[in-house]
Amino acid sequence: MLRVEIRFAGSGGQGIMLASKIVAEAAGIYKGYNIVQTQIYGAAARGELSKSDVIIDDGNIYTVEIGSADILLCLSQEAYKVYHRALKEKGIIILDEYHVKEYDKLKSRYLPFPITRTALNKFKTGLVANIIGVGLITTLGGFFSEDCARKAVKKRVPKDFLNMNLDALEAGFELGKKKNINLCQQEF
Amino acid sequence: MYNENIFDYMRTEKLPHIWCPGCGHGIITASIVRAISNLKLDKNNIAFVSGIGCSGRTPGYLDFNTLHTTHGRSLTFSTGIKMAKPKLKVINVLGDGDALAIGGNHFIHACRRNIDITAIIYNNSIYGMTGGQFSPTTPDGFIASTTPYGNCDPSFDVVKLASAAGASFVARGDAFHVLQLDKILQKAIDHKGFSVVDVLTTCPTQLGRRNKMKKPWENLDYIANQTVSIKKYETMSENEKQGKFPIGIFIEEKRDEYVETYTKRVINKAKGRK
Amino acid sequence: MSKLELLSGNEAIAKGAIVAGCNFYSGYPITPSSEIAEEMARLLPMNGGKFIQMEDEIAGMGAAIGASLTGAKALTATSGPGFSLKQEHIGFAIMTEIPVVIINVMRGGPSTGMPTYPAQSDVMQAKWGTHGDHSIIVLCPSSVVESFEYTIKAFNLAEQYRTPVIVLIDEVIAHMSEKVEIFSNSHYRIKNRIKPSVRPEKYNPYNVAFGSVPPLAPYGEGYRFHITGLTHDETGFPSMKARIVQDLQERLIEKIESKLKYFSFYEKYMTDDAEIIIIAYGSVARSAMKAVKDARKVGIKAGLYNPITLWPFNNKRMRRFAKKCKHFLVPEMNMGQMCHEVRSSLYGKNVNVYHLNKANGELISPSEILTKLKGVMHV
Numbered sequence: 001m002l003r004v005e006i007r008f009a010g011s012g013g014q015g016i017m018l019a020s021k022i023v024a025e026a027a028g029i030y031k032g033y034n035i036v037q038t039q040i041y042g043a044a045a046r047g048e049l050s051k052s053d054v055i056i057d058d059g060n061i062y063t064v065e066i067g068s069a070d071i072l073l074c075l076s077q078e079a080y081k082v083y084h085r086a087l088k089e090k091g092i093i094i095l096d097e098y099h100v101k102e103y104d105k106l107k108s109r110y111l112p113f114p115i116t117r118t119a120l121n122k123f124k125t126g127l128v129a130n131i132i133g134v135g136l137i138t139t140l141g142g143f144f145s146e147d148c149a150r151k152a153v154k155k156r157v158p159k160d161f162l163n164m165n166l167d168a169l170e171a172g173f174e175l176g177k178k179k180n181i182n183l184c185q186q187e188f
Numbered sequence: 189m190y191n192e193n194i195f196d197y198m199r200t201e202k203l204p205h206i207w208c209p210g211c212g213h214g215i216i217t218a219s220i221v222r223a224i225s226n227l228k229l230d231k232n233n234i235a236f237v238s239g240i241g242c243s244g245r246t247p248g249y250l251d252f253n254t255l256h257t258t259h260g261r262s263l264t265f266s267t268g269i270k271m272a273k274p275k276l277k278v279i280n281v282l283g284d285g286d287a288l289a290i291g292g293n294h295f296i297h298a299c300r301r302n303i304d305i306t307a308i309i310y311n312n313s314i315y316g317m318t319g320g321q322f323s324p325t326t327p328d329g330f331i332a333s334t335t336p337y338g339n340c341d342p343s344f345d346v347v348k349l350a351s352a353a354g355a356s357f358v359a360r361g362d363a364f365h366v367l368q369l370d371k372i373l374q375k376a377i378d379h380k381g382f383s384v385v386d387v388l389t390t391c392p393t394q395l396g397r398r399n400k401m402k403k404p405w406e407n408l409d410y411i412a413n414q415t416v417s418i419k420k421y422e423t424m425s426e427n428e429k430q431g432k433f434p435i436g437i438f439i440e441e442k443r444d445e446y447v448e449t450y451t452k453r454v455i456n457k458a459k460g461r462k
Numbered sequence: 463m464s465k466l467e468l469l470s471g472n473e474a475i476a477k478g479a480i481v482a483g484c485n486f487y488s489g490y491p492i493t494p495s496s497e498i499a500e501e502m503a504r505l506l507p508m509n510g511g512k513f514i515q516m517e518d519e520i521a522g523m524g525a526a527i528g529a530s531l532t533g534a535k536a537l538t539a540t541s542g543p544g545f546s547l548k549q550e551h552i553g554f555a556i557m558t559e560i561p562v563v564i565i566n567v568m569r570g571g572p573s574t575g576m577p578t579y580p581a582q583s584d585v586m587q588a589k590w591g592t593h594g595d596h597s598i599i600v601l602c603p604s605s606v607v608e609s610f611e612y613t614i615k616a617f618n619l620a621e622q623y624r625t626p627v628i629v630l631i632d633e634v635i636a637h638m639s640e641k642v643e644i645f646s647n648s649h650y651r652i653k654n655r656i657k658p659s660v661r662p663e664k665y666n667p668y669n670v671a672f673g674s675v676p677p678l679a680p681y682g683e684g685y686r687f688h689i690t691g692l693t694h695d696e697t698g699f700p701s702m703k704a705r706i707v708q709d710l711q712e713r714l715i716e717k718i719e720s721k722l723k724y725f726s727f728y729e730k731y732m733t734d735d736a737e738i739i740i741i742a743y744g745s746v747a748r749s750a751m752k753a754v755k756d757a758r759k760v761g762i763k764a765g766l767y768n769p770i771t772l773w774p775f776n777n778k779r780m781r782r783f784a785k786k787c788k789h790f791l792v793p794e795m796n797m798g799q800m801c802h803e804v805r806s807s808l809y810g811k812n813v814n815v816y817h818l819n820k821a822n823g824e825l826i827s828p829s830e831i832l833t834k835l836k837g838v839m840h841v
Contacts, residue, residue, distance in 0.1 A: 021639065025468045028641045037468070037639040062752040064638055064745060065825055202699070232684050237528075248688055248699060253681040255531065256690035257524070258554055264521040268528025268536070269681065271512050272486050276532065276682050294524075297517035450512065458507035 002033070004056040004143055004183070005066040008133070009083045010075030010099075012050045015130035019073070020052035022134050022152045027056045029155075030148035036061045048078055056143055070183065071141055073133045074100055075115070084110075092183065094136050096129060111140075113175050119168065128168035131157075135172015142184035146173055194221045197231060202249050207242060210396075210404025212363035212389030212411075213310055217246050219366060220279070220308065223374040235276045237266045239291060241283035241317050242391075243310035252279075260291025263298045266305045274447045278304070279377060284311040288324040288344050299353035302381045303446035308373065309346055309384070312391040320394030327431070331398040346386035347438050357383035358439040363390060364412040365435060372437060381445050388415065388433060464645045471609040471636040475565055475629070476501030477644065478613030479537050483652055484563070485511030486534040488525035490518055490544060493577040494633045495567035498539040519544040523551035526562045530555075531689065533680030535617055539565035542575060545584055545591065552626055553592030554691045556714065559668070559676070561620035561655055563613070565629045567636045568744075570823055579823030580633035582744055585799040588628045589773045595711055597718040599725065600628045600773035604747040606640035612727070612770065618653040619725055623718055624675050630772065632745040632795070634825060658685060667698040668710075674717035719774050726776045729768040732758070736765030738789035738839055741804055743768055746793050746826050753831035760832075762839050772800070780807040791834060793818035793826050814838070 008020045017039050028035035039052035053066045068086040072093045080100045084093055092109045098116035113136060116129045131153065138149040149169060157165045198221065207213045224234065234252040238244040240259035247254035253276070257265045266280045287295050287309050298305060314332060315321040322332035322339050325346070329338045350358045357379040361369035369387065376383040388411050390396065396407035414433050416424070421434035469477065476498050479487075487502040503513045511534075516522040519540055526536035540548060545566045555562050570576030571583045584591075588600045599619050603609045612629060620627040658665045658677040662685045668676050676696075679685035692700040693707045701707065729747065731754060733739055742750035747768040757764040767783065769776060783790075790813060792801035801817040808815060818834045820826050835841075 021468065024639055029466050029468055035468075035639075035641060038634065038637065061640075062748040063828060064634055064748065065827070231686060233682055235532075235681050248690070251686055253531075253686055254688045255528075256688070256692070258550055258691060261520055261524045261551070264516065264524030265528035265531075267514065267516070267521075268486070268488060268525030268530075269532055271488075271514055271525065272529035272534040272536075273532035273680075273682050293517050294521055297521070450507075450514075455507040455512075458504070461508060 002056070002058045002143070002184075004070045004141065005068070005088075006054045006056070006071045006073070006137060006141070007066065007069040007083060007086070008052045008054070008073045009079035010050055010130075011048050011078060014050065014075050015127065016050040016075070017052050018156060019130040019134050020054050022131070022149070022156050023137055024054045025155055026138070026144045026148040026152035027054070030151045031144035033058055033143070034061050036064050038064055049082060051079070051083070071137055073137060075129060075133065076100065077102065092140065092181070094133065094140065096133075111179065115175075118171055118175065122171055123164055123168060128165055131165045131168040132172040132175065135169045136176045139173050139176025140179065140181045140183060142182040191222045191225055193225045194218060197221045197224055197251055199249055199251050205249055206245055208393045210390065210392040210407070211242070212312065212391075212408070213242055213246070215363040215366060216308070216310055216369070216387050216389060217249065219369045219373055220281075221250065222370050223377050226374055227378055229277055233276055235266070235269050235278045237262045237269070237278065237280045239282050239286040241286050241315065243281050243283040243286065246281045260286050260289070261294055262286070263291065263294040263305065263307065267298060267301075267303055270303055270305055271447055271450075274304070277377070279306045279308065281308045281310060284309060284313060284325045285315045285323040288346065288349070296349070296353040299350050299355040299382055299384065301446040302354060302356050302443055304380055304382070306377045306379070306383045307385070308376070309386050310389055311346065311386055312389045312395060314391045314395040316391045316394045320398065330395070332395070346384065350384040350386075351439055355384045356381035356439065356441045356443040357437070359384070359437040360386040360388070360433060360435045362388035362411050362415050362435055364408055365415065368435065375437065375440070379440065381443055464643050464649075467642050467644055468639050469606055469610070469642050470497065470639045471603075471606045471631055472497035472567070473501055474606045474610035474642055475539070475613045475631070476505060477642075478610040479563070479617065480505050480509055481647055481650055482535065482614040482617035483654070484535045484537045484617060485509070486526065486529040486536040487511070487513045487538065488516050488529065488536070489522040489538045489540065490516055492519070492541045492544045494569060494636055495539045495541045495565060497636070498565055498567075502537065519547035520551060523548040523564070527551060527555050527560050530560050530562050531681050535561070535621070537563045537565070539567070541567045541577070542569050542571045542584055543573065545587060549587075549591040553594060553596070555626040556592065556596045556598065557594070557691050558689050559624040559678070560626075561624055562626045563616045563620050563629065564626060565613070565631065567631050567633055569633055570821065576823045578633070580745060580795060580825060581821060581823065582630075582632060582746070582795040582799070583821065584630060585772060585794075585796065588630055595715065597715040598628060598773055599623070599625060599718060599771070600630055601727065602630045602743045602770055602772045603635065604729075604744055604768060604770070605635065606638065607642050608770070609635060610642050610644070614650055614652070615725070615727070618651070621653050621655040622675070623721065624655065624678055625718060630744070634745045662686065666696045668694065668696040670696065670713065674713055674720070722774050722776060725771055726779070727770040728776070728779070729766070729770060731766040733765035733767055733783060733787070735763055736787050737763040738791060738835060739765045739767050739783055739787050740831065741767050741769065741790060741792045741800065742794070743770070743772060743800065744795075746795060749826050749828045750793060750831055752828035753835065756828060756832050757835050760836070760841060762835050762841050764835055775803050775807060777807040780804065781811065784808050784811040784813050788813050789816070789838065790814065791816045791818060791831070791838065793831050793834070795826060796821050
């Protein structure tokens with residue numbers, strides 16, 4: 001039995017919703033699990049905070065809300081403040097250390113990565129941080145293959161920006177592989 | 189003016205009509221039918237739509253695809269009909285309260301789109317069917333059942349309203365100058381785009397009775413005296429213009445029609461993208 | 463051949479409408495239903511249809527009815543406040559028996575309420591929103607897949623019964639994404655309105671000689687007839703004769719209620735041996751399903767009944783449940799609209815009907831339902 005609850009959090013404009021839809025697409029359409037993807041919508045989403053959840057399950061999904069996450073992708077300090085406590089016992093937080101400076105450094109499951117830094121260095125824009133995040137979730141989670149993620153990016157990202165986003169995804173894979181974590185097999 | 193063919197376009201078995209003796213609505217309706225007859229339009233391809241009120245009863249007497257809708261909102265139905273089946277010639281009759289009060293929003297937006305519908309306003313300056321309440325075109329000082337001390341509401345000028353809102357054909361006629369009305373309506377119905385004809389008419393029962401024009405001809409005389417040709421109106425002084433309504437065609441322009449534009453600009457583009 | 467797609471509820475509704483043969487959309491933007499309009503604006507012109515954004519909600523409904531009269535399959539979508547505005551023309555479509563589908567993505571009310579939060583606030587408005595007596599078909603999906611499927615069914619029912627059909631959907635279903643398997647069009651059973659078989663001069667738009675749903679001729683095909691929102695006889699012309707009006711009133715109800723067995727869609731789970739049956743619809747039915755599974759683990763014999771066809775409400779089925787089951791729980795995201803109906807359907811039966819209401823924009827969770835179950839079943 002597999003059940004994973006992934007939360008994407010950051011600030012408006014970071015592409016939180018796109019990242020969550022790509023993960024939902026990869027796990028749901030290309031890997032074949034059942035998925036539910038939700039987001040804060042409308043007026044709430046126009047503020048600073050942006051949040052989106054994806055539930056992956058090999059059985060039926062009845063609930064549409066998640067309480068605590070298995071994986072929290074955190075792209076802003078504010079998002080960290082609001083959501084870091086809603087984490088499962090064996091869950092992990094993927095932090096963008098460029099934006100999240102203050103976090104509990106003693107927690108071994110709080111994993112900082114140079115997400116935006118990598119985006120700026122390699123692609124001269126922070127806009128692909130979300131896709132690097134997708135790459136990290138792919139590798140660290142292990143719930144779907146790198147190829148599923150590639151297909152999902154191809155499906156969801158506009159053609160003009162596709163190559164850059166595919167490269168960002170690969171950069172995410174590389175960052176992830178530096179840590180030997182695979183949540184799917186619970187090997188850490 | 190007499191046109192023996194008009195009964196071909198009418199449901200004569202539905203006559204006599206419900207309008208009061210002396211009402212001008214029959215004059216306008218006959219004029220519309222003569223215009224349609226002169227244009228030799230196919231009855232099967234005419235959708236004839238109305239709202240609520242005395243004018244709303246018009247379609248029942250006419251042998252077309254007829255639709256008696258809700259108060260003020262007939263133009264929305266017409267818009268749907270024209271969009272979905274552009275081959276239909278859509279003629280929409282409205283009352284003054286119908287078009288300008290409860291349906292004011294629909295009216296200005298139909299003008300703005302310039303969708304190919306002919307809107308004919310039976311403008312008798314009163315809510316006749318509901319018992320003579322004042323309407324957006326009731327003249328200043330007139331007595332109505334809801335203006336027992338005289339009307340103090342400013343009124344709408346349909347021609348100015350329709351012109352400003354973007355109708356590509358705007359005219360005014362009246363139930364007295366019938367020969368001219370025939371010609372105006374014929375041009376309006378033949379026009380491609382949104383055409384508006386403001387037709388001043390009488391309501392001896394509700395308006396006339398309360399305003400010293402109880403006899404039908406008194407009410408019709410009032411209309412006749414109120415109206416002057418556009419040409420003459422332009423030569424009049426501001427003082428002389430008071431209380432007068434110029435009649436004739438004010439706007440007659442070739443402009444992009446809404447459904448054609450949608451087809452050209454949206455459908456063709458979308459099909460290219462498929 | 464089928465294709466898996468990741469769709470939101472609103473996107474699935476638009477896709478379902480296209481599959482059902484919808485070729486006209488008219489509406490007015492309103493959160494949280496706007497994505498339906500956006501999808502239709504994109505999809506219709508490439509699929510032989512037309513989209514128009516009207517000046518207000520009432521106009522959106524009017525244009526849809528006008529288009530349907532020409533033979534088009536018309537859709538409009540809205541949310542609470544817009545749904546209130548549309549009621550005038552929903553009544554017109556009921557009275558004149560013109561098929562049209564209305565999607566109402568429910569949000570919190572009254573008035574502007576909570577535009578971006580889920581609620582099930584329009585259950586009663588869907589049934590009784592317009593003035594006058596009538597029956598109406600209202601469907602309420604619980605998932606994105608169901609949003610797709612029941613939109614198709616809504617069009618079929620509208621065509622079959624010459625009536626407006628309303629789809630009520632929770633905001634959370636409208637905006638969440640799930641997988642939908644979409645087959646080629648030939649996979650789906652699409653129904654079209656019955657056209658007259660008589661010659662134009664013999665045609666009456668409300669002729670019920672061959673059943674309670676009269677054939678409807680489209681405008682512009684040689685059948686010239688009259689339609690009015692006034693009470694009317696079989697010719698379509700106004701009539702105020704008591705017998706004719708009474709017959710019309712009764713037929714407008716009978717033509718739908720007597721056929722309920724053909725479209726009383728529902729989901730049942732473990733109701734056969736249940737000591738308490740949860741009656742839940744929309745997103746709450748999902749939470750209730752989980753709650754039933756959890757309740758069974760702790761020894762509560764719970765079951766679930768999800769009346770997907772909300773209206774007409776199936777009283778007979780409720781009374782069958784009541785033969786064996788004595789406890790009912792109605793959790794819903796309003797202050798008890800469906801609970802009211804459940805109680806009246808079980809009038810005179812020796813049963814307990816409990817309610818669980820939340821109208822604050824939050825979803826009802828499985829654990830809240832489980833807690834309530836434990837409370838009322840004294841576990």
